[in-house]
Amino acid sequence: MAALLVLLAALCLISGVQSQPDSDVCTLHGPTVGPPLPVLPEKYMLKVEANIQGWNHTIEVIEFYDGVSNRGAVNNIWKGAVSQTVVSYTTEEIFHVGSDGSCRVEKVTASSFNIYGFQIVNGTAHIGNINDIFRFGAQYNETYMGQTTIRGIPANHWQSCLYQEEQGSTSLLDYYFTVANYSGAYGDREVPLRLELNGRAPNREFIHGKVVPSNGTHNYSHVYEFFDVQYHPEFPDRSFEPHLGVVCPGRKSPKPFPVIPDHFSVNYEMVSTERHNVFYARQAYNYKSKMSATYYTLLISGTPTKFHSLDDFNTGLTYQINLNNGSCNITPIGLAGGDASLAPDNVHVQIKDVANLLYLGIDDWQYQGLTKLREIDTESWIAKKLNYSSGNRPISNITVEFFFSTATWNTEGGLQNTSNMPVMAKYQWSEKKNGTEEMVNHNYIINFFHFEANNISTSHFDLSPCFSDDNSEELAFDIANKGAYSQYILNNTIEFYHGAQYSIAKAAAVTPTRVASLFAAKGSDGVTTVFFQLLGIPWVKGNAVNTTSQTPLDEAYMNLEDAVNSGQLRLDFKHKGEDVYVSPQSNSLRTEFTFDEPDDEASSFSVGTFIGFGFGMFILGGLLCAGIVFVIRKKMVEPSVPYNVQS
Numbered sequence: 001m002a003a004l005l006v007l008l009a010a011l012c013l014i015s016g017v018q019s020q021p022d023s024d025v026c027t028l029h030g031p032t033v034g035p036p037l038p039v040l041p042e043k044y045m046l047k048v049e050a051n052i053q054g055w056n057h058t059i060e061v062i063e064f065y066d067g068v069s070n071r072g073a074v075n076n077i078w079k080g081a082v083s084q085t086v087v088s089y090t091t092e093e094i095f096h097v098g099s100d101g102s103c104r105v106e107k108v109t110a111s112s113f114n115i116y117g118f119q120i121v122n123g124t125a126h127i128g129n130i131n132d133i134f135r136f137g138a139q140y141n142e143t144y145m146g147q148t149t150i151r152g153i154p155a156n157h158w159q160s161c162l163y164q165e166e167q168g169s170t171s172l173l174d175y176y177f178t179v180a181n182y183s184g185a186y187g188d189r190e191v192p193l194r195l196e197l198n199g200r201a202p203n204r205e206f207i208h209g210k211v212v213p214s215n216g217t218h219n220y221s222h223v224y225e226f227f228d229v230q231y232h233p234e235f236p237d238r239s240f241e242p243h244l245g246v247v248c249p250g251r252k253s254p255k256p257f258p259v260i261p262d263h264f265s266v267n268y269e270m271v272s273t274e275r276h277n278v279f280y281a282r283q284a285y286n287y288k289s290k291m292s293a294t295y296y297t298l299l300i301s302g303t304p305t306k307f308h309s310l311d312d313f314n315t316g317l318t319y320q321i322n323l324n325n326g327s328c329n330i331t332p333i334g335l336a337g338g339d340a341s342l343a344p345d346n347v348h349v350q351i352k353d354v355a356n357l358l359y360l361g362i363d364d365w366q367y368q369g370l371t372k373l374r375e376i377d378t379e380s381w382i383a384k385k386l387n388y389s390s391g392n393r394p395i396s397n398i399t400v401e402f403f404f405s406t407a408t409w410n411t412e413g414g415l416q417n418t419s420n421m422p423v424m425a426k427y428q429w430s431e432k433k434n435g436t437e438e439m440v441n442h443n444y445i446i447n448f449f450h451f452e453a454n455n456i457s458t459s460h461f462d463l464s465p466c467f468s469d470d471n472s473e474e475l476a477f478d479i480a481n482k483g484a485y486s487q488y489i490l491n492n493t494i495e496f497y498h499g500a501q502y503s504i505a506k507a508a509a510v511t512p513t514r515v516a517s518l519f520a521a522k523g524s525d526g527v528t529t530v531f532f533q534l535l536g537i538p539w540v541k542g543n544a545v546n547t548t549s550q551t552p553l554d555e556a557y558m559n560l561e562d563a564v565n566s567g568q569l570r571l572d573f574k575h576k577g578e579d580v581y582v583s584p585q586s587n588s589l590r591t592e593f594t595f596d597e598p599d600d601e602a603s604s605f606s607v608g609t610f611i612g613f614g615f616g617m618f619i620l621g622g623l624l625c626a627g628i629v630f631v632i633r634k635k636m637v638e639p640s641v642p643y644n645v646q647s
């Protein structure tokens with residue numbers, strides 16, 4: 001029936017014609033007596049097959065009408081193409097989505113034409129009244145014409161005469177509904193079966209961009225067959241939204257893009273639909289401490305080899321630790337890894353902020369509404385970035401979609417509940433095939449798992465495997481407060497290690513990443529001891545913007561000893577959201593130590609024992625941005641990168 005309106009509008013668009021109803025077609029009359037009219041629903045879903053004389057093709061329309069939630073949409077199918085029209089009354093927009101995925105946005109107003117009409121209810125825009133949409137109801141002075149049979153179905157027949165003054169058209173409408181005791185396939189009664197529309201209108205011509213009246217009249221004849229009629233529909237997901245992946249330029253976004261914290265750890269699965277492959281990765285990222293770490297497995301000489309790769313932007317160095325054999329490659333951070341961008345000086349690298357890391361720095365997102373992914377309720381945003389280029393990839397337009405769980409969902413797996421977790425990202429672009437004009441489409445989908453936005457473990461950024469015994473110092477000190485362990489550290493280790501790392505680094509005048517392998521334990525004597533490694537200066541020249549001038553190891557050690565003995569070292573950290581601190585016992589800093597475990601099993605303790613705790617997952621990548629796969633492939637071919645040894 002909405003289709004009817006479309007076509008009526010197509011027939012008209014003429015103004016200033018003064019004419020009368022055409023009595024050869026039908027005569028207007030007042031109400032007539034007959035059986036009660038079928039009651040039209042507040043919601044429906046149906047299909048219409050429209051056949052218009054002279055058009056030489058059928059149009060099929062799927063209509064979605066929801067007067068309760070104030071929304072309407074149609075899918076139009078003709079000549080093998082499906083297009084979509086969605087009317088959003090809340091934002092007063094209408095979206096026309098072409099079968100090629102293009103989208104045009106128009107404003108919905110009382111005067112502009114729109115398939116579902118327009119009315120103001122309580123001061124806000126509202127979908128049209130159902131009787132007006134159907135052009136059926138008591139106000140149309142229906143005449144009962146008796147029972148007949150339509151497609152083998154017993155039907156009641158009503159007739160009305162419709163005069164549309166603006167177009168000067170007169171139409172005879174013959175409506176057929178199932179009889180009251182006949183049930184449609186979906187159990188609904190008195191549903192529409194057919195509308196025949198026959199009429200006459202003055203001719204008009206399209207001259208110089210304007211529709212103008214011309215001499216004479218023409219007849220028209222339409223038949224609409226209604227089927228699949230549902231008065232209690234379960235609307236398929238996204239019936240009232242443009243399809244996922246459609247960018248509608250200029251569309252209002254009723255919801256802002258969520259804020260992603262600037263420190264998180266996340267597992268992800270990267271799916272390439274073209275290559276039919278899936279990569280797994282885990283990434284830990286901390287913008288403030290300028291560290292990013294990834295876990296991945298590469299096949300090297302046929303052996304799956306696990307790597308933990310750390311990018312320390314404080315120094316501009318990548319530490320690639322081979323977890324199979326413990327070896328470590330140190331190289332300047334390159335731009336290819338996905339987490340680095342060129343610094344303003346065009347020479348050095350800097351860590352990407354979260355927006356550039358995850359979504360190419362885009363800020364004009366369009367809200368796409370709700371979708372279920374992996375049975376999780378998500379909402380998504382879409383954006384198109386024009387002329388995007390990364391590294392030496394050719395420039396292309398890239399479409400990015402980001403899906404987040406809704407605020408009603410949270411994770412319990414992390415340290416604290418987190419809502420608005422990233423669930424999926426999609427990157428889509430096309431590129432010219434090497435040396436040809438042929439365009440190739442690329443699609444990458446990243447599924448995110450186990451997103452944690454709270455303080456992420458310092459173990460992800462532990463550089464100690466890369467430092468030999470003579471370029472590092474294993475150290476320990478005791479905490480003065482005997483009850484500190486149970487009071488502040490137990491169940492709060494991540495916060496404690498973060499705070500302790502920063503405090504110790506500050507006292508030693510080194511970058512936090514040179515304080516590694518932090519571990520706190522309560523000995524059998526009840527004393528809390530903090531073990532850690534103080535690392536030397538990396539022997540490779542970094543590629544950071546401001547390579548922090550580095551304090552030599554022995555000087556760092558002396559700084560720390562002074563701070564402990566003078567009582568100036570305070571380990572500041574958060575506990576249950578409050579800022580708290582504990583202080584080391586004076587003179588307890590030492591390089592030789594044993595550790596008595598509370599279960600009385602005295603054991604010689606090496607900090608190295610704790611290296612790698614928490615590294616349970618082995619992941620691929622580093623690479624939350626499009627173009628990633630190129631990097632991985634390059635690394636696979638050429639696993640060892642030449643050292644850039646400082647002279």
Ligand SMILES: *[C@@H]1O[C@H](CO)[C@@H](O)[C@H](O)[C@H]1NC(C)=O
Nearest residue numbers: 028029030031139140141161
């Ligand atoms: C229906 O009948 C009433 C009363 O005669 C008249 O005012 C009204 O214009 C008619 N409506 C239509 C659509 O013909």
Ligand SMILES: *[C@@H]1O[C@H](CO)[C@@H](O)[C@H](O)[C@H]1NC(C)=O
Nearest residue numbers: 051052053054055056057058
């Ligand atoms: C439909 O077909 C008829 C007969 O072949 C032709 O005269 C007419 O122009 C066609 N109409 C359209 C809209 O193509």
Ligand SMILES: *[C@@H]1O[C@H](CO)[C@@H](O)[C@H](O)[C@H]1NC(C)=O
Nearest residue numbers: 067068120121122123124126
């Ligand atoms: C309009 O407002 C009135 C009075 O507040 C209320 O009773 C009515 O339900 C509202 N109608 C709609 C469609 O919201």
Ligand SMILES: *[C@@H]1O[C@H](CO)[C@@H](O)[C@H](O)[C@H]1NC(C)=O
Nearest residue numbers: 203204205212213214215216
């Ligand atoms: C309409 O008819 C009149 C009189 O027959 C003629 O003068 C005029 O040119 C016609 N107009 C058009 C647009 O054909």
Ligand SMILES: *[C@@H]1O[C@H](CO)[C@@H](O)[C@H](O)[C@H]1NC(C)=O
Nearest residue numbers: 385386387395396397398430
């Ligand atoms: C990117 O989109 C713009 C605007 O739609 C278009 O003019 C341009 O040709 C596109 N570029 C590529 C490489 O497809």
Ligand SMILES: *[C@@H]1O[C@H](CO)[C@@H](O)[C@H](O)[C@H]1NC(C)=O
Nearest residue numbers: 485486487488489490491492
């Ligand atoms: C710490 O966690 C353990 C086990 O998860 C629990 O039994 C204990 O009560 C917690 N202690 C405190 C002080 O919250």
